[in-house]
Amino acid sequence: MNCTTAYAQWRKDNTGWWYSEGNSWSTGWRLINNNWYFFESNGYMKTGWLLDNGIWYYLHSSGEMASDTVLIDGKYSTFDSSGKWTGYLNTTNNTSSSNTLLSKAEFSSIVCDKMHELVNNHRKSNGIKELNIDKNLDQSAYLKSKHLIDNNYFAHNYSGQSFSDLVYSLSGQKINGENIAQNYLTESSYTRSSAQDLANRLFNSWKESSGHNQNMLRESFSSFGFGFEIASNGYVYATQHFRIN
Known part of the structure; x- marks a missing residue:
């Protein structure tokens, strides 16, 4: 995983967001402002579930990699600090989602x-x-x-x-x-x-x-x-x- 250069820039078109690096664009994992993002081979920012080298990750709608407990499709999924999905959180309480702990x-x-x-x-x-x-x-x-x-x-x-x-x-x-x-x-x-x-x-x-x-x-x-x-x-x-x- 490599960090981006200082003057790389976010760009957007009708398909989605990408991150330019000089005359090219980012692909794979990139650390931007202390958050990990993943860019497809065509350069576009990935969101949602990602299977990479046999490990499941989750990218928020804004692109940042999840690294804590996240409510996804009605289920709480847990992720370790490296972003690896570790399973579902078993919970039977009725705690409001507004008070769910976030990363x-x-x-x-x-x-x-x-x-x-x-x-x-x-x-x-x-x-x-x-x-x-x-x-x-x-x-x-x-x-x-x-x-x-x-x-x-x-x-x-x-x-x-x-x-x-x-x-x-x-x-x-x-x-x-x-x-x-x-x-x-x-x-x-x-x-x-x-x-x-x-x-x-x-x-x-x-x-x-x-x-x-x-x-x-x-x-x-x-x-x-x-x-x-x-x-x-x-x-x-x-x-x-x-x-x-």
């Missing part, structure tokens, strides 16, 4: 999907065209959030670099707007309800701030990405990136 990758996927939905619903309710969700901007937003934690600061610009120059140096992406926020986890475990709660709290903090809300509603923006990282103290650093195409 960090599953938690992150739900937060991101919810944020994409909230922003575009906000635009629709204000009569503004929806934004295209761009995985490259999801990636750049994640890298900016991680940079905030790794370098112990909270600002758009850093060490004499503008936010746009910094993001380009981190991800190779050109952006025209950025929102950042700090928040915190309200639970010690990852669940669907806590993921949706985090997305709502982050979104509302931006919506209630005039400048941040203007970015989310700016008509000239056409593409959007969101990412976040969690610091060791439980604080969440989150970023929205916007681009004019």
Whole structure:
């Protein structure tokens, strides 16, 4: 399993997502933003069940490999840390699926999907065209959030670099707007309800701030990405990136 190069990019067409690497594309397993993905021989990102070298894996709809307990077609399947399917979880309790324990990758996927939905619903309710969700901007937003934690600061610009120059140096992406926020986890475990709660709290903090809300509603923006990282103290650093195409 090999890691991707620094300036590889997500791309999408009518068939699906792929990950470009220079003049070619990724195939097989690739580690991207600390999540494993699998790309078919034609380059397209795999989702659902995967049998590889006699081992079953499961790829979420967003492409990330499962590595914990996942509810699939009404059954709880368990996976070890390497992604290997280890069987079904025997359970007779009636615990709500909203409180089912999730892996960090599953938690992150739900937060991101919810944020994409909230922003575009906000635009629709204000009569503004929806934004295209761009995985490259999801990636750049994640890298900016991680940079905030790794370098112990909270600002758009850093060490004499503008936010746009910094993001380009981190991800190779050109952006025209950025929102950042700090928040915190309200639970010690990852669940669907806590993921949706985090997305709502982050979104509302931006919506209630005039400048941040203007970015989310700016008509000239056409593409959007969101990412976040969690610091060791439980604080969440989150970023929205916007681009004019």
